[in-house]
Amino acid sequence: MIKVEKKEKYYITEVDANQYSIYCHHDLMGELLIPNHSHDKDQFLYTEGGVVYVKTEKKTYFLPARHFMWIPAGVKHSIHPNAEDVIMRNLYFPKEEMGMDFYKKEGIYPVNDLLLNLLLFTNRWNGNLEQDTRNYTIAKALKVLLPELSGNSLELSLPLAKDKRLLKITEYINAHLHEHLLFTDIAQQYGFSTRTLHRIFTKDLSMSFIQYFTICRMLRAIELLQKKNIPVSEVALSVGYNSLPSFSNTFYKLLGQRPSEYAKGKNILEK
Structure with a gap:
């Protein structure tokens, strides 16, 4: 079992502390609500073991197991899993001003075998991945591959x-x-x-x-x-x-x- 630590909320205190790092967090949810917040970094959110609702100011997104959601920097959102034992993999990437259109809008996508293997490889990571390290390079490669591997965003959202x-x-x-x-x-x-x-x-x-x-x-x-x-x-x-x-x-x-x-x-x- 994955141990859930009772500590300060990482998504408030840690994600943006180092603006140049890729921040990684992988754990059981352990709670049924992550309150409304935003990041200075882009967020890759992958989930297993249940369903997660991601609510923005305009829509409620429905993130099924074995899919990921891309959440651009600055987008206010709250996260509502349907069970406390939902597992989430979060990777937070420094925002790139000249990035492709893919990275500038919210979207939900299925994962293929290549992405699944990359996620499995990163299974033990947590915390900041520093520039010029092996793990940082692997995580950056995952981000670069996303537009090529993801296709069109699925219509898994409902307007409010x-x-x-x-x-x-x-x-x-x-x-x-x-x-x-x-x-x-x-x-x-x-x-x-x-x-x-x-x-x-x-x-x-x-x-x-x-x-x-x-x-x-x-x-x-x-x-x-x-x-x-x-x-x-x-x-x-x-x-x-x-x-x-x-x-x-x-x-x-x-x-x-x-x-x-x-x-x-x-x-x-x-x-």
Whole structure:
């Protein structure tokens, strides 16, 4: 087991103490919330053993196991794992003003075998990696490879509703993902015409009702698939899909892999 030390919060006191180092932290979460904060460095966040929500001022990102998120320097965010035994690998890189566009925006990406092997190699690292050292060079190589290996960012985020009228509707949707919800019924239930509610959705969330509903379903499916004892067919039913092929195809469009493949994925950092 990885020992969780009770000490000052490293992400506040240590990450930016040396502006030229690459800072590494790998451990169990040990808590269910890292409060809102930001860094002077860019952050690479990889997770295993559960699901992590990363909340920024505009969106809630959903970081599944065996994926990583890139968080540019200066972006305020809080981190909410779904369990205290979630394992996180954090690498914090000095910001480069002339860096590629990849490094300037938030994004969630799957990891391939090469990245997994690099992460496994860095499994024992913690603290500052100083310039001109072997470990610094390896970590810098990992960063340089990210744009080449990562492809397009996955749509694993949901915008935060600003319109108060939408808050209750989105809460209702998330509480009824297993049901066959119809847009016309939702509009009638909350006193809107379908035209008005469609306009509110697209203006406030920049997506339609069906897009929002589908992403919510798939995010819940990812959570359920983390529980290895739940069959894929049962997960599909739990998020409102009577057709397993339809569920599998929708999941694939979002994550780039079948739900059965995701459920069988191996964790490399577990102790």
